[in-house]
Structure formats: structure tokens, C-alpha cells
Amino acid sequence: MTLKSYHTLDVQGKRVLIRVDFNVPVKNGKILDNTRLRAALATVKDVQARGGKVILLTHFGRPKGRDPLLSTAFLQPTLEEIFEGPVLFAPDGVAPSSVATTQHLQDGEILLVENLRFHAGEEKNDPTFAKELALLGDVYINDSFSISHRAHASVEGITKHLPSAAGACLLQEVEAVARALTHPKLPVAALVAGSKISTKLALLENLLPKVDFLILGGGIANTFLRAQGYPIGSSLVEEDMIHTAQQILEKAPLQDCRIVLPRDAVVAETLEGGNPHISPLDSITPTEKIFDIGPQTVTLIQEILDTCQTIVWNGPMGVFEVAPFHEGTAKLAQHVGSLTQKGQVFSIAGGGETVAAITSAGAANLFSYLSLAGGAFLEYLEGKTLPGVSALKA
């Protein structure tokens, strides 16, 4: 899908609304990770350089109506550091006083608007609210892939009222997924793991016809192993998904897709202090649980990845939060990172825990693209149409 690019928008002297996702993690009033704030730099700097007035729109948390604890005002000082200049604040959201503030902005100035979710119309995509919101600007840019799966007023409704386009981050993410799944270099491998099949079913179904290898790990693989008749002890398994797993195993060859399951595992009776050890699949005892893929499986997967040109990854292969069960995920993350750095593969990964696992393996900067979008990334990989993305079709 080709999107209208922000480069094509005339912004000179205009009030440019930029929808960002500044929903940063916060603890005791401190920002734990400002990646999402820095991500806005490319588009904001471009608009400033071309003489536009920047008006930043975001939500923060899940307020029910106006909630001073969830005001976006606290972002102001950090944004001033990042943008190296003053950032003004509009405390009244879409009220006429905010419209007046936008009309007094000088070219290149930056204004941050109060939490959009203080208005009930935002999440309801209320047409009247979308219209009011549009009064704050002359043109609109969506630069937040992570919110684009939501048909909210600042994501979808507003595009009906203003010339609209995609910002740098949104374009980058859409292009990365396209390079992985729409026009990938073949062969393509997808690693799908994590805790449950039920949350990844739509993803598996969509990937099956698109990829050459579907490599499974984590709790998802347990249910597949169970479907194949292996004793998997007390491992996490979804009984009601065993039949579905069987169907996927049967369907795969018809779609020219090879499903790769673990050959060995790292097992223990409990996560902590439970004598973790490597076990062949056929000798797991009834009280043991699979917490990671074993070394033989790691080698097998690495050999398959060596033959591929494109790698898509969602879901940690084991309980990476607890050592030594992080090892399978960490070794694969480093391997994919090194294949990427050698120029052998295009690699893309996403998902809350997946990104955390790849980051703690020290491989975050080695991938071609790491998506911070969580839910939106997953829905996009599932082949769903994202309202915020399709609203910007060229």
C-alpha cells in the first residue's frame, strides 16, 4: 500500500497537526524510556525546516474524562531538551482558546496539546470532535504507527477535514512490514512464539501462505508438540487449541510452508530453583515444564535462518525473563542480528516482550527494523487493515 508522504504536503507558514504517540512508560513521575519522544524528531524537524508551525497531538494513559494525573504537561521539559527549543502547551485541548493559541504561533514554533483522551469524542471517533480537532491546524500528519489500528478521531476522523499524510515513522514501519511480507526477498522465515496460540492464531493463519518456514517456539510450540503426541509434562498448553494446531500442521504443506518445531527443550519443575536441564522431547516427565527451546533446536533454527533472506519475528522462544531460560531467544537474536549486519537478511521484529528480549540480548540495534508498536504491529502482520493507515492511501 502506498501512502501519501508528509514530504508532499505544503507546510510553509501552515499550522501542522502531527499525531504522535507519546504514551511513554512512567514511574513515580519519571519517564523510563523516551524512545517514543525521540521518534518524533525526524518529522518535527522537517516541518520546522520547511517553515511550518508544529502542533503535537497525543493521548496518554487511559483517562476517563479530564484527569490531572494524566495531563501531558509533564512531557514539556523533556520535549524541550529533545527538540532543543521551547515547547508551548495548550491546556484546554480543542477549546477555542487553544485554536487562538495555534493562530498566534510563529513559523517553526512547537505546541503540545493536552491529552486527547480527556475528550470523550476522541476514542469514539465522534465526527463533531474530529471537526473541532481539525480547527487546530491547516494540515495533518499521522506519525504514530502504534495507534493506527484504532479508528480514533485524531487518527481517522480528522483525515476527512484536512489535507493529510503519513510522517517519517509511519512510512518507515509500513515499508518495513511490506519488505518482509508483501515483496520480500525469498526464502522468508517467520519465528512465532510467546505464550499462547489463541493470541497468535490470526497471525499464524496469515503467515502460512506467505512464508517458507514457520518456526514455532514458546508456549505455542508446546501445543503443537502435544498435537503431535509428545509428552510435554506440565508445560503451558492450550487444550482447546490442540485441534487447531493439528489443522495448521495439515494445511502447511499445501501452502508450501514448512513448520519447524523444537527438537529438544530446557525443562524444570519450577521457574526458580527447579534444576533446569536439557531434555530430549520424548523423555519429559509428568511434573516437568518446558521453559525454553534446547541447544539442538537453536542450531537447527540457525541453519534454517542461514538459508533465508527475510526474517520476521514475534514472540520469545522461552521464558526469557528468568535465567537460564532466556538463552534460546538470546542466541537466536544474536544470530539474526549478525546475519543482518552481514547484509544477508532483512530482519524485522516486534511485540512488547519480543523487543524486550531482543534488547536484553544486546541485539536491538542489529536488526533491520524493530517495531515498538505492539498491538498495531501484530494486527498489521495479521493482514488486517489499519484505519489510520488506510486513511492515508495515496
Ligand code: ADP
Ligand atoms: P509479545 O509481547 O512479544 O507479542 P507474547 O506476549 O506473545 O509476546 O509472549 C511473551 C511471553 O511468553 C513471555 O512473557 C514469556 O515468558 C512467555 N513464554 C515464552 N515461552 C514460554 C513457555 N515455554 N512457557 C511459558 N511461557 C512462555
Ligand code: MG
Ligand atoms: Mg505480550
